[in-house]
Amino acid sequence: MKIRILIPVLLLFLSTFTVLEAQTKTEVNSKQASVLLQKDSKLIVLDVRTPEEFKEGHIKGAINIDIRQEDAFSKIDKLNKNAKYLVYCRTNHRSGLAVDHMLQNGFSNVYQMMDGFPGWAANKLAIQK
Secondary structure, three states, rough: HHHHHHHHHHHHHHHHHHHHOOEEEEEEEEEHHHHHHHHHHOOOOEEOOHHHHHHHHHOOOOOEEEOOOOHHHHHHOOOOOOOOOEEEEOOHHHHHHHHHHHHHOOOOEEEEEEEHHHHHHHHHOOOOO
């Protein structure tokens, strides 16, 4: 009798863990991000800095959504939740806000570049203006 109750509870626990595990954030540095971009042409780059920062230089092909704007989260919510994303800002504060929002709203695979755009530039990786 106790096993009949235990099995559904165990299955519920395991399914919850699987759903949470499917939505992952992976912290990477700029060198690791560069390798990821070389290996996966479908990886979408999301720059959450201001348009002014973006114009000064960004990762090639990046989408710019200024996280400080009122409509930023609604713009992020319109993106494909099943795609893979690399998110960055100047440090890792704004990208952290974006990544947390993405994971809480069903995005399944998100990389956060922890050394930000200054790390990318310091490593002399390709910049688009």
